[in-house]
Amino acid sequence: MIQAIRGTHDILPGEVERWQRLEVVAREVCRRYGYQEIRTPVIEQEELFAKGTGESTDIVQKEMYTFTDKGGEKVTLRPEVTPSIVRAFVEHTLDQKLPISKLYSMGPMFRYERPQKGRYRQFHQFDVEVFGIEAPSLDSEIIEMAAKFVAELEINDSELIINSVGCKNCRPAFSQALLAALDDKLPQLCADCRRRAETNPLRIFDCKVVADQSIIDGLPHTVDHLCPSCRDHFNEVKRGLEAYALDYQISHRLVRGIDYYMRTTFEILGKHLGAQDALLGGGRYDGLVKHLGGSDYAGIGYAAGLERLIMAMPEASGLINFPIVYVIAIGEVSSSPVQVLARDLRNAGLSAFIDYKVRSLRSQMKHADKIGATHVLIVGSNELERREVLLRNMATGDQEIITRDTIVDHLCKIESTLVNK
Numbered sequence: 001m002i003q004a005i006r007g008t009h010d011i012l013p014g015e016v017e018r019w020q021r022l023e024v025v026a027r028e029v030c031r032r033y034g035y036q037e038i039r040t041p042v043i044e045q046e047e048l049f050a051k052g053t054g055e056s057t058d059i060v061q062k063e064m065y066t067f068t069d070k071g072g073e074k075v076t077l078r079p080e081v082t083p084s085i086v087r088a089f090v091e092h093t094l095d096q097k098l099p100i101s102k103l104y105s106m107g108p109m110f111r112y113e114r115p116q117k118g119r120y121r122q123f124h125q126f127d128v129e130v131f132g133i134e135a136p137s138l139d140s141e142i143i144e145m146a147a148k149f150v151a152e153l154e155i156n157d158s159e160l161i162i163n164s165v166g167c168k169n170c171r172p173a174f175s176q177a178l179l180a181a182l183d184d185k186l187p188q189l190c191a192d193c194r195r196r197a198e199t200n201p202l203r204i205f206d207c208k209v210v211a212d213q214s215i216i217d218g219l220p221h222t223v224d225h226l227c228p229s230c231r232d233h234f235n236e237v238k239r240g241l242e243a244y245a246l247d248y249q250i251s252h253r254l255v256r257g258i259d260y261y262m263r264t265t266f267e268i269l270g271k272h273l274g275a276q277d278a279l280l281g282g283g284r285y286d287g288l289v290k291h292l293g294g295s296d297y298a299g300i301g302y303a304a305g306l307e308r309l310i311m312a313m314p315e316a317s318g319l320i321n322f323p324i325v326y327v328i329a330i331g332e333v334s335s336s337p338v339q340v341l342a343r344d345l346r347n348a349g350l351s352a353f354i355d356y357k358v359r360s361l362r363s364q365m366k367h368a369d370k371i372g373a374t375h376v377l378i379v380g381s382n383e384l385e386r387r388e389v390l391l392r393n394m395a396t397g398d399q400e401i402i403t404r405d406t407i408v409d410h411l412c413k414i415e416s417t418l419v420n421k
């Protein structure tokens with residue numbers, strides 16, 4: 001038997017309703033905050049991520065699905081969507097075409113990571129990006145929006161953490177301070193950290209190796225080494241969060257694993273998710289648009305992991321209790337009158353089901369019950385002659401005769417009260 005590839009998963013009926021609810025909430029939150037959707041290809045030139053995500057990151061170094069296509073081009077299945085959105089923004093000069101540059105996207109991402117609970121090789125993200133605004137008040141708005149999104153999903157056990165990683169002016173001095181503090185302890189750190197010390201010392205804070213943690217916990221904090229403008233920016237962001245009455249913690253280790261971040265970084269953690277607990281994460285990346293060939297626009301965004309949000313959502317959310325009318329022909333009646341009846345119900349916006357397995361009335365009734373039909377319509381030869389149908393309410397067991405001409409309207413009225421319940 002051929003099975004799904006390790007680290008990928010099917011989303012089956014029964015589970016997919018939660019995904020649909022998540023997607024509806026994401027779109028609705030975007031509508032309220034004025035974001036427009038953008039859809040970019042899942043496959044891009046490898047160079048986009050090498051440049052955009054950053055050569056020194058784990059994603060680019062170890063995790064990309066890169067291959068040479070039949071035309072000899074090096075292509076990559078996107079490990080994240082921010083570089084793709086920036087590429088599209090620059091390629092289509094969206095700065096001139098859109099009234100505001102607030103964009104969102106949803107879809108699959110691919111990273112060759114070791115699969116575990118909450119970590120997959122194909123996973124899905126909801127992603128939000130804003131271009132061209134440097135004001136720290138946008139940082140606090142976008143964080144508030146992320147928190148609202150999580151709250152709308154009825155995830156109540158989450159925690160917001162923030163940090164500032166400084167900018168290209170203050171980062172070199174901080175990196176020096178970091179290396180000075182590490183000094184003779186560097187050889188005791190893991191091979192990845194020793195590599196990071198040479199390529200991007202800040203990334204040492206990302207290390208998860210248990211033996212390294214006591215050394216890393218003693219290292220200096222970025223927020224104590226910010227230049228005056230980064231410090232002002234960070235203070236303004238904190239003030240904004242306080243105005244929204246949002247609880248947050250400053251996490252000195254929140255540097256995030258992607259090269260382009262500067263100033264504000266943030267994550268929302270799910271308290272009961274285990275080791276992979278980040279529901280979403282993001283930050284400011286003012287240099288990235290220019291770095292990828294565009295004008296010098298500021299940028300800020302975040303990405304939420306849909307699998308983790310699904311895990312954190314309460315059990316019952318996403319159950320869409322949509323009514324089903326089960327239409328049954330009995331006796332000598334051919335299927336065409338019930339097919340036409342079902343079509344009329346569907347045209348009126350109802351969900352109608354016909355069993356084509358030619359089973360007895362009894363087994364069809366059982367099946368109607370099993371699939372959660374709210375009503376059964378029975379059409380026999382007598383009913384057909386009199387242009388009537390027998391309507392059975394599955395919840396109460398009540399039955400009544402309704403004329404064929406009024407049945408659609410009649411059911412529409414009943415079903416709309418059920419949907420609104």
Ligand code: AMP
Nearest residue numbers: 118119120123278279280281303304305
């Ligand atoms: P990142 O793009 O690494 O900043 O990740 C943003 C969010 O995507 C994280 O907070 C997770 O919720 C989710 N995520 C990242 N990598 C994975 C993965 N391999 N499997 C599932 N979710 C992931």
